[in-house]
Amino acid sequence: ADTVRLLSSSQVITSVVNVVKELVENSMDAGALSIDVKLENYGLDRIEVRDNGHGIKTADTPVMAVRHFTSKICSHEDLNHLETYGFRGEALGSICAVAEVSITTKTNEDDISTQYMLDLTGHIVSQKPSHLGQGTTVSVLKLFMNLPVRRQYYSSTKKCKDELKKVQDLLMAYAIIKPELRVTLAHNKILLDGFFPKPGADYLSSSSSSQDKTFIFVNNRPVHHKDIMKLLRQHYTAQYEEEATRNRHPILMLKVTVSPSSVDVNLTPDKTQVLLHHKEALLTAVEALLVSLYGFRAT
Ligand code: ADP
Ligand code: MG
Structure with a gap:
């Protein structure tokens, strides 16, 4: 089952820009007006997307990153008037299968935020209180750690720079479509x-x-x-x-x-x-x- 999960996830999550796209779309689906993207080592060591959206309900957290969970569709009927980017519940689960993921979230009903550490299947392994405001922060460490050939492929200087450029273009595009959205990108905070x-x-x-x-x-x-x-x-x-x-x-x-x-x-x-x-x-x-x-x- 592990191999199947890795195989299918590696088809959903193919690159740094792909991860950023999924996370930023989740933030926009959550009604965020502010999204901060941070990369370390071109995203290969860390990708972090922080938003000020509505957060994830405590009741949903155990399954939030389990494949095929989505809070965006309740019925077949909903599929006919989709107003969100996501609806398949595939992104978070697939990212968990190829990296070390943690999610920190707080809704307006929570007193404080909670950070959840996830395993390769997207299940919570541990959790602790944290200090972030309302919204969600997803941290993705060591992308493709278990796909060495792919990690190697993206590690070349040329590929790294191409990916960074694509991330910039992507964020620029969202900022243009949605003028009320504030997006920032930081690479290797120094x-x-x-x-x-x-x-x-x-x-x-x-x-x-x-x-x-x-x-x-x-x-x-x-x-x-x-x-x-x-x-x-x-x-x-x-x-x-x-x-x-x-x-x-x-x-x-x-x-x-x-x-x-x-x-x-x-x-x-x-x-x-x-x-x-x-x-x-x-x-x-x-x-x-x-x-x-x-x-x-x-x-
Ligand atoms: P999808 O976007 O297709 O629903 P994902 O795997 O991308 O699937 O996300 C799974 C679920 O996790 C979402 O349906 C949503 O409930 C929750 N979620 C993910 N990211 C965020 C976020 N930034 N803010 C609020 N909820 C989120
Ligand atoms: Mg999504």
Whole structure:
């Protein structure tokens, strides 16, 4: 039965964009006016869709993710005037069969939200109180963990980027059809905080190497990171293109905060080298920050 479930589910759930589509449609069916989509590692590590819809009734939660359960149809008659995206009750159950899923939900009748951890068959394995407002949040971890060939297929950089683009297009399309809907998309949430002198500031030193004056912290740990260092220097010195001050070495400081699971600090014994799992996304974010600060693109 496990194999049959995996086979049929893998035909319903074929890609990251497919999961996002099903979850966002469920949110819209629940009357949500606000939907936040978060992806980590292009959705392969985590897809999270949070909405402010009507939530799932406590009585429905035991079967909400069991295949063929739907709260959207009561009779055959209903099929003739469908006003919802979903009606087959197939999406959640199929996603559960190919990933680790949890659902947090609260209706206006519940005092607090509850988070339900689901197994591969969509049944609840455990539950705990949580702190979210009215609505539903579905978290999908390790998509295709039990379909290694498919996971591998979607892991290529090109495929990842294609999928992300498709997710963007999809969300854009829903936002256009439904103008009152607020949709956001975040990929690899990274927090950046920095200290960058304004051009012409006084605290520039002309001595020593640039490295001595550039401080990078990842999750509060001082680290060396060649690529980030290079990017910071590039943007800073680009301002002095034509000037004699070009080889000044300002004090630059950048604090990066990422989820602990996306950084390896054990590369060297002194732990000053870090391996960031989403280096490209981080470099893009750093660059965007520098562009917003210094107002132009140096590279
Ligand atoms: P379908 O959308 O075809 O009904 P799904 O498997 O997508 O089937 O969802 C199963 C059921 O779970 C839905 O019928 C609905 O009752 C509930 N549900 C899923 N997502 C949400 C959500 N975001 N808000 C409220 N209820 C939801
Ligand atoms: Mg659905």
